[in-house]
Amino acid sequence: MKAIRVHQHGGAEVLRYEDVPVPSPGPGEALVKIEAAGVNFIDIYFRQGLYKSALPIILGQEAAGMVEAVGAGVSDVKAGDRVAYAGTLGAYAQYAAAPAARLVKLPGGIDARSAAAAMLQGMTAHYLATATFPLGPGHTALVHAAAGGVGLLLIQMAKMRGARVFGTVSTEEKARLAREAGADEAILYTSQDFQAETMRLTGGKGVDVVYDSVAKTTWEKSLHSLRPRGMLVLYGNASGAAPAIDPLLLSQRGSLFLTRPKLGDYTATREELLQRAGDVLGWVASGKLKLRIEHVYPLEQAAEAQQALEGRRTTGKVLLIP
Numbered sequence: 537m538k539a540i541r542v543h544q545h546g547g548a549e550v551l552r553y554e555d556v557p558v559p560s561p562g563p564g565e566a567l568v569k570i571e572a573a574g575v576n577f578i579d580i581y582f583r584q585g586l587y588k589s590a591l592p593i594i595l596g597q598e599a600a601g602m603v604e605a606v607g608a609g610v611s612d613v614k615a616g617d618r619v620a621y622a623g624t625l626g627a628y629a630q631y632a633a634a635p636a637a638r639l640v641k642l643p644g645g646i647d648a649r650s651a652a653a654a655m656l657q658g659m660t661a662h663y664l665a666t667a668t669f670p671l672g673p674g675h676t677a678l679v680h681a682a683a684g685g686v687g688l689l690l691i692q693m694a695k696m697r698g699a700r701v702f703g704t705v706s707t708e709e710k711a712r713l714a715r716e717a718g719a720d721e722a723i724l725y726t727s728q729d730f731q732a733e734t735m736r737l738t739g740g741k742g743v744d745v746v747y748d749s750v751a752k753t754t755w756e757k758s759l760h761s762l763r764p765r766g767m768l769v770l771y772g773n774a775s776g777a778a779p780a781i782d783p784l785l786l787s788q789r790g791s792l793f794l795t796r797p798k799l800g801d802y803t804a805t806r807e808e809l810l811q812r813a814g815d816v817l818g819w820v821a822s823g824k825l826k827l828r829i830e831h832v833y834p835l836e837q838a839a840e841a842q843q844a845l846e847g848r849r850t851t852g853k854v855l856l857i858p
């Protein structure tokens with residue numbers, strides 16, 4: 537089969553489109569014929585070596601397709617099931633052997649591209665809005681990279697829960713998309729001081745929560761945009777990782793909370809995985825949650841897809857089709 541592998545860390549040029557053996561499903565695994573794979577920022581961290589894994593690796597953490605075969609002891613799925621998953625390496629390929637316990641059966645009305653677009657970023661937006669800082673009416677949230685894959689979904693879920701939402705973006709076009717998704721305010725953080733804007737829009741009070749996936753260039757102003765006892769949710773590093781933070785800073789800025797969550801810890805049990813995926817896929821199927829899938833590449837163009845994502849040229853979801 538064809539797959540995209542990384543033999544050494546580096547820029548997008550290290551991605552190799554290669555022939556590799558079709559994996560055989562071990563005990564507890566299912567072989568999935570991949571119809572669409574999601575491109576996520578985490579793939580770039582693995583390519584660069586910011587997140588560690590023994591090399592070579594097949595990149596990709598998100599896919600949808602059909603179960604072809606199952607290994608010993610698998611009862612959650614069977615051959616012929618349409619499934620999707622997130623959080624297991626190896627999705628930039630024609631086939632992947634994934635733990636059956638991490639597979640979610642697709643409800644009717646969801647095609648493979650929508651499922652591959654919804655799983656990782658959708659469940660991330662879901663846990664951020666419902667569990668890390670459970671939003672509700674009366675809350676105000678600041679969402680960075682608001683027109684990105686997670687951003688557009690997080691805005692919609694925050695609005696479903698009745699919160700007021702500000703989104704930061706780098707261009708006017710992205711500002712339009714953030715507003716279309718429901719953002720009450722869009723702030724161009726490349727030309728405006730987002731901390732000053734946030735304070736102005738909240739009458740000097742600050743927001744209840746900042747969802748910050750940009751980190752290096754934003755974390756400090758994010759902290760300064762919070763109300764006393766507000767929460768900074770640092771959940772990504774699109775501009776680079778944040779530095780070590782002195783806990784005293786949290787006290788000085790008003791007894792703030794800081795968390796650095798990841799999806800795996802919010803889908804740790806099969807029950808929680810099925811609950812979050814069920815909500816997300818159900819909302820997509822009913823039209824309550826809108827996906828934006830504008831960037832679809834053939835598998836062999838994975839390098840171009842990643843360059844577009846890290847070059848801030850994408851909005852919504854980026855997909856690879858094997």
Ligand code: NDP
Binds near residue numbers: 660683706710771850
């Ligand atoms: P996005 O589609 O959001 O793309 C990243 C966006 O970040 C860009 O479009 C850009 O938006 C913004 N950005 C700001 N500064 C930079 C920079 N220096 N370089 C590149 N981009 C920059 O990606 P994803 O939706 O895949 O992921 C969003 C974030 O969420 C990532 O940081 C990812 O790691 C994180 N994540 C975390 C998870 C978790 O559980 N912890 C799970 C899933 C994702 P703009 O041009 O508007 O600034």
